[in-house]
Amino acid sequence: MDKKIIKERINALRATFGKEGIAAFIIPSTDAHMSEYVAPHWKAREWISGFTGSAGTVVVTCNKAGLWTDSRYFLQAARQLEGTGIELYKEMLPETPCIPTFLSDTLKPGDTVGIDGQVFSVEEVLQLEKQLHKNGISVKNISDPMSPIWPDRPERPESPAFIHDLKYAGKTCREKLDSLRLRMKETNAEALLISSLDEIAWTLNIRGNDVHCNPVVVSYLIVGEHDACFFVEPRKVTKELADHLTEAGVSIHNYG
Numbered sequence: 330m331d332k333k334i335i336k337e338r339i340n341a342l343r344a345t346f347g348k349e350g351i352a353a354f355i356i357p358s359t360d361a362h363m364s365e366y367v368a369p370h371w372k373a374r375e376w377i378s379g380f381t382g383s384a385g386t387v388v389v390t391c392n393k394a395g396l397w398t399d400s401r402y403f404l405q406a407a408r409q410l411e412g413t414g415i416e417l418y419k420e421m422l423p424e425t426p427c428i429p430t431f432l433s434d435t436l437k438p439g440d441t442v443g444i445d446g447q448v449f450s451v452e453e454v455l456q457l458e459k460q461l462h463k464n465g466i467s468v469k470n471i472s473d474p475m476s477p478i479w480p481d482r483p484e485r486p487e488s489p490a491f492i493h494d495l496k497y498a499g500k501t502c503r504e505k506l507d508s509l510r511l512r513m514k515e516t517n518a519e520a521l522l523i524s525s526l527d528e529i530a531w532t533l534n535i536r537g538n539d540v541h542c543n544p545v546v547v548s549y550l551i552v553g554e555h556d557a558c559f560f561v562e563p564r565k566v567t568k569e570l571a572d573h574l575t576e577a578g579v580s581i582h583n584y585g
Contacts, residue, residue: 330379330409332379332411332412332413335377335378335379335413335414335415336413336414338376338377338478339377339389339394339413339414339415341478342354342377342389342474342478343389343391344478345474345477345478346391346443349443349469349471349474350441350469351440351441351442351443351469351471352390352391352436352437352440352441352442353388353389353390353391353432353435353436353440353442353443354388354389354442354443354444354471354474355386355387355388355428355442355443355444356373356374356377356386356387356388356389356445356475357374357386357448357449358372358374358375358383358384358385358386359371359448359449360448360547361447361448361524362524362525362526362547362549363450363524363525364525364526364540364543364545365383365384366383366540366541366542366543367540368483368485368486368539368540368547369483370482370483370484370485370486371448373475373479374386374387376475376479376482377389377475378396378409378410378413378415379409379410379413380396380398380402380405380406380409380410380415381405381409382398382401382402382405382406384398384399384401384402385397385398385402385406386398386428387415388428388431388432390432390435390436393416393435394413394414394415394416395415395416395417395418395431396410396415396416396417396418397418397420397425397427397428398417398418398419398420399420399421400419400420400421403417403419418431428457429457429460429461430460432461432466433460433461433463433464433466436464436466437465438464438465438466439465439466440465440466440467441466441467441468441469442457442461442466442467442468442469443468443469443470443471443474444457444468444469444470444471445470445471445472445473445474445475446470446472447472447473454468485547485562485584486537486538486539486540486547486562486565487562487564487565488537488538488539488565489537489564489565489566489567489570490535490536490537490546490548490561490565490566490567490570491535491536491537491567491569491570492534492535492536492569492570492573493530493534493535493536495534498534501534501577502532502533502534502573502574502576502577502579503576503577503578505531505532505533505534506532506552506557506577506578506579509521509532509552510552510554513552513554514554519553519554520551520552520553520554521551521552522549522550522551523549523550523551523552524549526539526540526543526545526546526547526548527543527545529545529546529548529549529550530544530545530546532550532552533550533559533574533577533579534573535570535573537565546561546565547561547562547584548560548561548584549561549584555578556578556579556580557577557578557579557580558579558580558582559574559579559580559581559582560582560583560584561581561582561583561584562583562584563581563583566581
């Protein structure tokens with residue numbers, strides 16, 4: 330990757346700071362389902378840094394940029410970040426500040442840190458807010474901030490999903506939904522929201538080609554007491570799959 334291109338991408342992100350009222354932005358490696366391995370559409374951290382490892386977080390401020398990653402990728406990250414202006418922060422080493430500490434030391438009270446809330450868990454955001462609040466720094470959710478500066482961003486995956494054969498699945502989709510409902514009843518839950526892609530694949534007995542080497546389907550699933558709603562791009566659902574889901578009492582809805 331041309332290091333000049335990486336610097337241009339970072340500067341393009343910084344150019345949005347004034348409009349958004351932020352002094353820094355955090356880019357994790359996850360997608361909207363907290364996956365470690367993601368479809369190209371969600372590889373924003375790789376796009377803006379040139380670092381191709383599966384795990385890492387980039388933080389960009391007005392005059393600094395850093396990548397936090399674990400020991401699996403120290404050598405690779407050092408090589409790929411060389412000349413980009415992005416500093417490598419080696420996680421779990423005593424001299425390495427965590428991201429909230431780095432932001433607290435770099436920013437000033439009254440500053441705001443931007444995130445795309447869709448690619449963070451609620452717990453992560455609450456912890457980040459708690460730690461930054463001590464230094465008068467707030468957190469702001471910015472919806473899909475990368476698309477305006479990423480002109481050739483890949484679309485969300487479109488390949489059709491398919492049925493995982495019962496001889497491998499062990500139980501039918503309806504049996505699995507019924508077992509979930511029994512557990513829900515024990516905990517007085519009226520509905521269960523499932524966003525983890527492997528859990529959805531297991532529950533519905535489906536597989537897909539949305540993520541390299543991970544046979545999952547980008548989707549959400551809500552299991553109710555008597556029904557279930559599957560949120561997925563309609564073009565991914567074949568007639569055979571639609572019949573399979575209908576038979577199990579699952580209705581199909583648009584991913585958005």
